[in-house]
Amino acid sequence: MQTVKIVVTGPFSSGKTEFIRCVSEIDVVSTERKITAEAEKIKDSTTVAMDFGRITVDDDLVLYLFGTPGQKRFDFMWEILSEGMLGFIVMVDSTRPETFREARSILETFRAYAPTPYVVAANKQDCKDAWEVDDMRVALRLDSKVKFLPCVATDKESVKKVLLELLYSILAEMDAGGA
Amino acid sequence: MALKGNLRDFTITQLLNLVNLAKKTGNLVVEGPGEVAQINFRDGKLAFAQLAHEDSSLAAILQRNSKISVSQYKLLKERAARMTDKELGILLINAGYVTQEDIIASLQQYFISVLRRLFTWVEGIFHFEQDARPPDDKIALRIDLENLIIEGSRQMREWEQLQEEIPSLDMALKFTDRPGTNIRNVNLSVEEWRVVQYVNPQNSMRQIAKASKLNDLEIRRVVYSLLQAGLVEVVRVGAPSVTISGRMFPTQDREEQKSLVNRLITRIRSM
Numbered sequence: 001m002q003t004v005k006i007v008v009t010g011p012f013s014s015g016k017t018e019f020i021r022c023v024s025e026i027d028v029v030s031t032e033r034k035i036t037a038e039a040e041k042i043k044d045s046t047t048v049a050m051d052f053g054r055i056t057v058d059d060d061l062v063l064y065l066f067g068t069p070g071q072k073r074f075d076f077m078w079e080i081l082s083e084g085m086l087g088f089i090v091m092v093d094s095t096r097p098e099t100f101r102e103a104r105s106i107l108e109t110f111r112a113y114a115p116t117p118y119v120v121a122a123n124k125q126d127c128k129d130a131w132e133v134d135d136m137r138v139a140l141r142l143d144s145k146v147k148f149l150p151c152v153a154t155d156k157e158s159v160k161k162v163l164l165e166l167l168y169s170i171l172a173e174m175d176a177g178g179a
Numbered sequence: 180m181a182l183k184g185n186l187r188d189f190t191i192t193q194l195l196n197l198v199n200l201a202k203k204t205g206n207l208v209v210e211g212p213g214e215v216a217q218i219n220f221r222d223g224k225l226a227f228a229q230l231a232h233e234d235s236s237l238a239a240i241l242q243r244n245s246k247i248s249v250s251q252y253k254l255l256k257e258r259a260a261r262m263t264d265k266e267l268g269i270l271l272i273n274a275g276y277v278t279q280e281d282i283i284a285s286l287q288q289y290f291i292s293v294l295r296r297l298f299t300w301v302e303g304i305f306h307f308e309q310d311a312r313p314p315d316d317k318i319a320l321r322i323d324l325e326n327l328i329i330e331g332s333r334q335m336r337e338w339e340q341l342q343e344e345i346p347s348l349d350m351a352l353k354f355t356d357r358p359g360t361n362i363r364n365v366n367l368s369v370e371e372w373r374v375v376q377y378v379n380p381q382n383s384m385r386q387i388a389k390a391s392k393l394n395d396l397e398i399r400r401v402v403y404s405l406l407q408a409g410l411v412e413v414v415r416v417g418a419p420s421v422t423i424s425g426r427m428f429p430t431q432d433r434e435e436q437k438s439l440v441n442r443l444i445t446r447i448r449s450m
């Protein structure tokens with residue numbers, strides 16, 4: 001049996017768990033904890049170690065989706081999680097510009113770990129406060145060559161599109177002969 | 180859709196950067212403690228700026244710049260109160276009190292001073308009114324934002340924030356190929372010029388820091404300004420930023436790797 005993995009990262013509460021849950025065939029083995037600290041109480045629970053989702057491709061191939069914990073104090077996990085990944089997805093909450101700086105930081109950190117292909121998802125585009133993708137691209141300082149996709153993590157088609165775009169990038173990179 | 184937020188999380192410099200790079204037209208309203216600023220942009224350039232609690236009429240601006248005297252100012256306030264800035268400007272030029280250059284230079288100086296004061300605000304909320312025009316009666320200019328952006332980002336001194344913006348000094352820099360940016364038009368500091376000389380995908384930021392005798396904090400500060408102004412971008416040293424490596428796959432056979440990706444694509448499409 002062969003396995004490959006894709007890492008889903010991004011700031012606290014950007015929708016990583018939701019994204020993985022949306023397409024995983026197993027219940028996301030997540031390590032959610034109730035949030036007690038008042039400062040972080042924008043939602044009830046957070047991922048403390050990692051999320052873990054699975055998509056069985058066929059008899060000999062399984063894709064694992066790993067979600068990084070959102071809170072900074074767990075970032076020692078990132079490098080371990082990123083080892084041997086096929087690529088990564090950075091989730092950004094389009095409604096919270098206060099997290100854009102951290103999103104940039106996470107992206108830069110992952111880019112420094114490995115030169116694997118990646119895509120960035122402007123999540124929660126269904127919310128009325130969502131920033132426009134073009135504005136976010138500039139705010140996140142994404143080069144025009146970086147794939148930056150609108151996303152709604154609760155919508156399966158949208159999540160599929162983000163995963164597919166990442167896979168297309170990998171394929172394109174292989175065809176371009178990078179190895 | 181919403182372009183709004185809090186200065187704590189999204190600074191004025193970052194907003195200017197956004198306006199500049201996206202060539203935006205519209206009105207930025209910033210509500211700080213006890214003061215409201217209105218800044219207007221056209222195609223990514225600064226067109227107009229005013230503070231709500233300050234007399235930003237043309238007469239007041241000219242007087243503060245000593246282009247007209249206090250008594251002339253008072254007279255104008257009494258007699259020409261109903262005139263728009265545009266009308267007043269023409270009147271003053273025709274009467275030989277000031278030149279057109281005086282007016283443009285004074286307004287430019289004033290608009291920039293409003294932005295400089297905004298840089299010091301740490302609290303405040305902002306929203307951007309897309310496509311809104313400056314007030315009809317006001318004189319609008321076209322001022323490039325690059326220098327203001329550089330100036331604003333130089334004020335970022337917080338180590339933690341800089342570390343967050345530039346997590347790894349093992350990455351390299353390259354000039355952006357964005358049309359319309361010309362590094363020669365930007366007022367760089369001596370330190371910034373020193374770093375700019377070494378910008379090359381072959382040099383890590385750590386090497387640049389060493390060569391230009393800057394410590395970790397200083398190099399980050401300089402790189403941050405250059406990044407903010409859209410002059411450089413971060414890339415991996417020597418290698419293309421994205422490549423396919425064997426470590427990504429459970430097999431080292433190229434054909435198998437490709438088949439694997441294709442199977443993943445087929446599977447996800449069918450979900």
Ligand SMILES: Nc1nc2c(ncn2[C@@H]2O[C@H](COP(=O)(O)OP(=O)(O)OP(=O)(O)O)[C@@H](O)[C@H]2O)c(=O)[nH]1
Binds near residue numbers: 014046048123154
């Ligand atoms: N409207 C909307 N809500 C979303 C979307 N994605 C996630 N959410 C909600 O946003 C909140 C945060 O989502 P999570 O999936 O827990 O975020 P996370 O990134 O895993 O958070 P941490 O693990 O705490 O870092 C939850 O209440 C989700 O239901 C979306 O696309 N649209």
Ligand SMILES: [Mg+2]
Binds near residue numbers: 016046
């Ligand atoms: Mg989570």
